[in-house]
Amino acid sequence: MxxxxxxxxxxxxxxxxxxxxxxxxxxxxxxxxxxxxxxxxxxxxxxxxxxxxxxxxxxxxxxxxxxxxxxxxxxxxxxxxxxxxxxxxxxxxxxxxxxxxxxxxxxxxxxxxxxxxxxxxxxxxRFNTPFARVKNMLDIGVLGSVVYANFESLWWRGQLYYDLWWSGTWEQESGGCFMSHAVHYLDLMHMLFGMPKRVQSVMSNVVHDNSECEDLGFAVFDYGDKLVQFTCSLVSHGERHGISIEGEKGSISIPWAVSASRALPNGFPEEDTAQREKLEQTYHSIPELPLExxxxxxxxxxxxxxxxxxxxVNGSEGRKTLELVMGIYNSSVSGTSFAFPVATDDAFYRKETMVAAMPKFHEKKKSVDNFSTSKITLGSNMGR
Ligand SMILES: NC(=O)c1ccc[n+]([C@@H]2O[C@H](COP(=O)([O-])OP(=O)(O)OC[C@H]3O[C@@H](n4cnc5c(N)ncnc54)[C@H](O)[C@@H]3O)[C@@H](O)[C@H]2O)c1
Missing domain, CATH: 3.40.50.720 (NAD(P)-binding Rossmann-like Domain)
Incomplete structure (x- = not known):
């Protein structure tokens, strides 16, 4: 015990x-x-x-x-x-x-x-059936080479969310929606595709005026053989999360959707029904996880x-997610693309120098010790 x-x-x-x-x-x-x-x-x-x-x-x-x-x-x-x-x-x-x-x-x-x-x-x-199935499908190669993926980490938080004392500050929370929410998807991205070569990003705080950090951002990761587009938002009503993956032999998405095209003699597409059904069957043949x-x-x-x-998810797996966030922050500040890895003498390796480099989108003026409710949502329907 x-x-x-x-x-x-x-x-x-x-x-x-x-x-x-x-x-x-x-x-x-x-x-x-x-x-x-x-x-x-x-x-x-x-x-x-x-x-x-x-x-x-x-x-x-x-x-x-x-x-x-x-x-x-x-x-x-x-x-x-x-x-x-x-x-x-x-x-x-x-x-x-x-x-x-x-x-x-x-x-x-x-x-x-x-x-x-x-x-x-x-x-x-990582421990959700739809992601486990997609990972399995990539591992066995049913999509062929992946050329493009799109990740959407779309959440909504009201203004009061940032009143909690540690929230919405570079010093305490160390970041906005990329650090607090998109980490879930950045983890899945490196789980599926490994680490990218470069990232180009832009971010802003468009709604939450009691937070120093970002509430909206976009990043494009360059893997050399594929591009991955990443949207991170705390201003999107509801809780919408999604991944779509485009491979040589079809396209699959979470929440689950599938399509497969083949070319007509003029290059225009027609549906490849047999391939679409193969992908559909493969997805559903992978068993549900016993625990999630x-x-x-x-x-x-x-x-x-x-x-x-x-x-x-050991320390080095957890570290990769943080390295992706630091690459995003680095690129958003410099306005240029950032090449991984983050070196130990880079300002974005250490907290003090990272915090000093980041813009304060707003000044945090309100702070409470505790909220009257501890009810939260975890995005636990992700992929369903
Ligand atoms: N995995 C997820 O989906 C998920 C969801 C929500 C939060 N989180 C993470 O969990 C962590 C906590 O978030 P939360 O929403 O529970 O925050 P919270 O503020 O509700 O809880 C943190 C608790 O730590 C206590 N605390 C602060 N300093 C302390 C100290 N020195 N000694 C003992 N207790 C101390 C606070 O009083 C508070 O009760 C954060 O890192 C957050 O990102 C993860």
Whole structure:
């Protein structure tokens, strides 16, 4: 039985606790920590946990009973708490984004290497059936070469969203919608296609005047043999997410859609029914995942702790997503295309120099310690 400590008892902590509870054969949440003690108390009562309350994470980390922690803190704290936890011999599952900078990611990866403890970064959409099916289809090559893909990370957040004290600041949140929301899709992009050669981006804040950071942006990634277009928005009503992938032998999309064309003698298209049906059958023949989202990722984290399987989203996988964000920010500031990788002497490797380089779209004037509700949406219908 893996004993779990939850650090940060805000909105996402509840999702972690529900997953650990559903996996109760192998995990037990034994401690919850928040500087607002009443939030930790509240979660323990709401989830009927037999757990100790802490208001200081260092005390939770000193608790010898605890084997592993879920870090559900604001992004600015992910690195420092993860490094201490790993040094104290705890396995770490850290919420997205992995950290505020690549330099912080590297410190976390090194702490995991030295301690021999597992570091995993939440990226729950990797564990969704539609994405798993599309990945499988690319792996077996049914589309032929991929030449173009389009990712849409379209969310909506009201003005009040940025009133939370750590939200909408380069210092605390380390970015806007690319850092906070598009990370889910950037993770899927490098999972499907690997790392690009270059990126060209533009971004702005068009609605949220209590945030220093972007709420809308566009990026085009150049892979040499394909281009990937990426739209990231917090101003799009509803929650619309999508990927379309154009290959030599057909086009597939999430939410699921498929088409295949072949050329008439004049180059104009006609539908290739046999190929479309082949792609349709392949997609549906790939089984549904037994667990999805946080449940699936936390199950992988627990199995990795028990040495039953490798951790899927380890530190270096989490770092790649942050490197994509830093490339996007670099290009948006310079107005030119940015060539990967981000070097260790690049201003976008370290947080202080990245923050200094970024424009403040607006001044954050309002700040609240807590909202009256912790209800959130996770985009969990992604791809359905
Ligand atoms: N995977 C997802 O889909 C998803 C969704 C939402 C949030 N998140 C991520 O989860 C993290 C937390 O987000 P949230 O929405 O739960 O934020 P939140 O503000 O609701 O919760 C964070 C909690 O940390 C507590 N805290 C702050 N400093 C602390 C300290 N020093 N010691 C102990 N507790 C402290 C706060 O009081 C708060 O209760 C962020 O990184 C966010 O990006 C991920």
């Amino acid at each position: 893996t004993k779990i400590g939850i650090i940060g008892a805000g909105a996402i902590a509840s999702v972690h606790i529900d997953s650990y509870n559903r996996l109760s054969e192998h995990a037990k949440v034994t401690a919850v920590c928040d500087t607002f003690r009443q939030k930790a108390d509240g979660l323990i009562a709401e989830k009927a946990l037999d757990a100790t309350v802490y208001d200081d994470y260092e005390k939770l980390l000193a608790d010898p009973v605890i084997d592993a922690v879920s870090i559900c803190l604001p992004p600015n704290m992910h690195c420092s708490v993860a490094v201490i936890a790993l040094k104290m011999g705890k396995h770490v599952l850290v919420e997205k984004p992995m950290a505020s900078s690549l330099e912080e990611c590297d410190r976390m990866i090194e702490a995991s290497r030295v301690s021999g403890k597992i570091l995993s970064v939440v990226s729950q959409n 989202g946080h449940d699936a990722q936390i199950s992988n984290f627990l199995k990795a702790i028990r040495n039953e399987e490798p951790v899927v």
